[in-house]
Amino acid sequence: MSAQPVHPKGTRARVLLTSVFGPYAQDDEFGSRAINPMELYHNQVTREQGPYSLRIFHRSWGIMFIQANISAPCTVLDFPTREKFIEEMVRYQYDIVGISSIIVNVGKVREMCRLVRETLPKATIVAGGHVAAIPGLEYMIDADHIVKGEGVGWMRRFLGEDPNAPLKHPPISSGFGHRFMGLKMPGDTGSTAATIIPSVGCPLGCNFCTTSAFFGGKGRFVNFLDTGEEIFHVMEDAEKKLGHRAFFMMDENFLLHRARALQLLDCMKQAGKSWELYVFSSANAIRKYTMDELVQLGVTWIWMGLESPKSGYAKLSGTDTLTLVRELRTHGIRVLGSTIVGMEHHTPENIASEIDYACAHETDFHQFMLYTPLPGTPLNEQLEREGKLLKDADFADAHGQDKFNWLHPYISREDSKRFLDWAFKRDFELNGPSLYRICRTTLEGIKRYRNYPDLRVRERFEREAHNLRMQYSALLWAMEKHLEATNHAAVEKVAALRKDIAWECGALRSRIASWSLGPLMLWTTWREQRRLDKGMTYEPKTFIERANWGEA
Numbered sequence: 001m002s003a004q005p006v007h008p009k010g011t012r013a014r015v016l017l018t019s020v021f022g023p024y025a026q027d028d029e030f031g032s033r034a035i036n037p038m039e040l041y042h043n044q045v046t047r048e049q050g051p052y053s054l055r056i057f058h059r060s061w062g063i064m065f066i067q068a069n070i071s072a073p074c075t076v077l078d079f080p081t082r083e084k085f086i087e088e089m090v091r092y093q094y095d096i097v098g099i100s101s102i103i104v105n106v107g108k109v110r111e112m113c114r115l116v117r118e119t120l121p122k123a124t125i126v127a128g129g130h131v132a133a134i135p136g137l138e139y140m141i142d143a144d145h146i147v148k149g150e151g152v153g154w155m156r157r158f159l160g161e162d163p164n165a166p167l168k169h170p171p172i173s174s175g176f177g178h179r180f181m182g183l184k185m186p187g188d189t190g191s192t193a194a195t196i197i198p199s200v201g202c203p204l205g206c207n208f209c210t211t212s213a214f215f216g217g218k219g220r221f222v223n224f225l226d227t228g229e230e231i232f233h234v235m236e237d238a239e240k241k242l243g244h245r246a247f248f249m250m251d252e253n254f255l256l257h258r259a260r261a262l263q264l265l266d267c268m269k270q271a272g273k274s275w276e277l278y279v280f281s282s283a284n285a286i287r288k289y290t291m292d293e294l295v296q297l298g299v300t301w302i303w304m305g306l307e308s309p310k311s312g313y314a315k316l317s318g319t320d321t322l323t324l325v326r327e328l329r330t331h332g333i334r335v336l337g338s339t340i341v342g343m344e345h346h347t348p349e350n351i352a353s354e355i356d357y358a359c360a361h362e363t364d365f366h367q368f369m370l371y372t373p374l375p376g377t378p379l380n381e382q383l384e385r386e387g388k389l390l391k392d393a394d395f396a397d398a399h400g401q402d403k404f405n406w407l408h409p410y411i412s413r414e415d416s417k418r419f420l421d422w423a424f425k426r427d428f429e430l431n432g433p434s435l436y437r438i439c440r441t442t443l444e445g446i447k448r449y450r451n452y453p454d455l456r457v458r459e460r461f462e463r464e465a466h467n468l469r470m471q472y473s474a475l476l477w478a479m480e481k482h483l484e485a486t487n488h489a490a491v492e493k494v495a496a497l498r499k500d501i502a503w504e505c506g507a508l509r510s511r512i513a514s515w516s517l518g519p520l521m522l523w524t525t526w527r528e529q530r531r532l533d534k535g536m537t538y539e540p541k542t543f544i545e546r547a548n549w550g551e552a
Contacts, residue, residue: 004154006158006160007124007158007159007160010072010160011070011160011161012073013072014072014073014075014093014094014096015070015072015073015074015075015095015096015098016074016088016089016096016098017063017066017067017074017076017098018076018088018097018099018100019060019063019080019099020099020101020108020109020112021080021082021085021111022079022081022540023539024036024038025038025537025539026537030108030111031104031105032105033396033397033399035399036104036401037538038539039055039057039538040056040058041053041054042054044368044400044401045336045365045366045367046434047401048424048428049434050532051181051182051529052180052181052434052479052525054178054365054435055178055538056175056177056178056179057177058174058175058176059173059176060076060100061172061197062128063076063078063098064172064545065170065197066151068170068547069155069167069168070155070159070548071161071548073546073548073550075092075544075546075547076543076544076547078540078544079539079540079542079543081542082111084542085112085115088544089115090119094120096123096126096158097112097124098128098151098155099126099127099128099143100129101129101130101131102129103131103210103374103395103398104395104396104398105131105396106134106141107395109127109131109141110140110141110142113125113127117142124144125142125145126144126146126155127141127145127146127147128148128151130214130374132146132148132214133148133374133376145158149215149216150215169196169224169234169237171194171241171242172194172238173194174192174248176541177538177540180435181475181478181521182524182525182528183520192246193244193248194235194239196234196235196247196248198223198225198250199251200221200222200224200252201222201252202215202253203218203253204218204253205217206305206307207377208340208372209252210374210377213374213378218378226260228260228262228265232264232267232268235275245273245274246276247275247278249278249279249280251280252280253280253281253282253285255279255281255286255289256281256282258285258289261289261297265293268297269454269456273456274456274459275298276301277298277299277300278300278302278303279301279303280302280303280304281302281303283321286302286304287324291328295331295445295449296456298456298460300333300334300445300460301335302333303338304321304325304338305337306338306358306363307338307343308343310345310354321337321361325337325361325362326361326362329362329364330448332442332445332446332461333445334364334365334437334442335364336367337361337365337366337367338368338369339354339355339366339367339368339369340369341368342416342419343371344408344409346410346411347411348415351411351419355368355419355422355426356426356430358423359431362437363437364434364437364438364441365434365437365438366427368423368424369400370402370420371404371408372399372406373389373405383406388406388407389405389407390404390407390413393406401420402420403416403417404416432487432493433479435475435479436476436493439472442468443497443501443504443505445461446461446465446468446504447504450462450465468505468510469502469506469513470509470510470513471517473510473513473514473518474513474516474517475521476494476498476501476514477518477521477522478518478519478522478525479525480494480498482522482525482526482529498514
């Protein structure tokens with residue numbers, strides 16, 4: 001294998017790292033799709049919940065991570081318009097343009113490469129992110145280098161830097177632009193957590209998982225933070241710089257590394273940190289811990305794959321997920337369950353019962369995704385061997401939120417969309433708005449742990465109680481009034497929960513919040529409903545961040 005080239009300017013090269021241009025939540029010639037907006041929750045989790053859908057954008061963390069770990073003058077351009085991308089190139093005459101993208105946006109990567117050649121003919125173009133998994137990508141886009149896998153080491157080598165130098169973890173707010181029930185959080189206060197990236201890849205490697213495949217496949221992952229102590233120091237730094245006491249652990253199976261997690265807990269105890277952790281974890285990894293350990297660690301939210309009771313994935317082996325989810329919720333731990341629709345054993349006759357089984361978990365949030373073979377995954381290789389991939393399927397539509405991109409043995413493409421849409425609607429119909437569900441679970445935790453011996457835990461649940469008695473009481477009051485016209489069963493549940501919150505968390509302040517803020521939230525909810533009925537969509541704002549410029 002030939003050695004990786006080094007840019008002739010080395011660390012004097014001007015570097016532009018950019019995500020693909022918007023807008024995103026619309027059908028356009030470059031591959032954007034209205035059904036696939038740049039909003040994780042509204043796209044894949046709460047999209048059928050109308051004005052109750054959680055609207056939030058997340059930054060492109062990969063390019064932020066690369067910028068923090070090179071010494072060359074570097075700009076991160078996140079969510080640019082096409083015009084802003086051109087303007088930035090013209091103004092600063094970059095030597096290297098790095099474009100990061102997921103697979104569905106390959107059309108935009110192609111156009112951005114064309115624009116770079118036209119605007120900066122001497123610049124080196126580097127393409128990376130999950131788009132690099134597409135076979136033959138080098139013939140689809142005009143890039144000089146295509147980077148597969150982790151990008152920090154590659155970019156360091158390209159600039160003549162030490163690829164093994166210690167990594168710096170940038171302070172990253174997990175989200176921005178938060179909106180719910182038509183109410184937008186002011187300024188940046190919607191960012192409730194910092195993102196921590198301990199590793200990339202996943203040791204378990206489900207056959208459909210692009211993340212696992214992209215970073216080496218089953219059993220392989222790249223650690224950035226090896227120990228709980230290292231993670232603690234990064235969290236402490238983020239707390240100082242961003243002011244957050246909640247942390248989204250961007251690790252595909254954070255709890256699988258039990259020794260590391262318990263070392264982090266020891267550090268938190270010694271420093272008296274009353275922190276909250278939002279984690280991804282498999283069901284069998286969760287079972288390695290007692291509920292007491294999870295609560296002390298501050299785990300308040302778990303994204304857990306449920307897939308299908310007949311899927312046979314190792315991460316579900318030997319675990320009764322219905323019982324596990326119910327137990328987590330009684331300890332105040334919110335659960336986002338993930339279910340795959342259209343697996344190979346699904347038929348029009350059995351799929352409704354499997355969706356009802358998923359809904360029976362009563363998770364606080366529920367993600368539904370079509371069984372989708374994406375480039376680089378074992379599932380894609382299997383279906384290609386079997387001749388089941390649809391040759392005319394556009395990569396822009398391979399996002400798992402619309403129709404199959406393969407020939408299912410029992411379910412047609414049109415029916416795949418119908419079943420997926422019904423899954424979201426069924427979950428909302430049976431379990432109500434996710435905003436109601438998280439209040440319900442949070443209250444369970446407060447009841448159980450308000451007098452817990454560990455002061456750190458009591459402080460955390462007192463913060464939760466404050467939120468319930470104030471903004472969430474107002475939210476539930478507005479929800480109760482708004483749902484009266486459409487869902488009487490949900491209204492009764494919401495009303496009962498609101499009374500329980502007042503009893504447990506303080507009746508006077510709960511009533512004051514409901515009467516003062518509730519009418520405003522009811523008005524914003526109706527306004528949001530009207531906007532959505534007219535087809536309104538949301539787009540992320542553009543970020544421009546520069547580092548190491550000096551005299552460059």
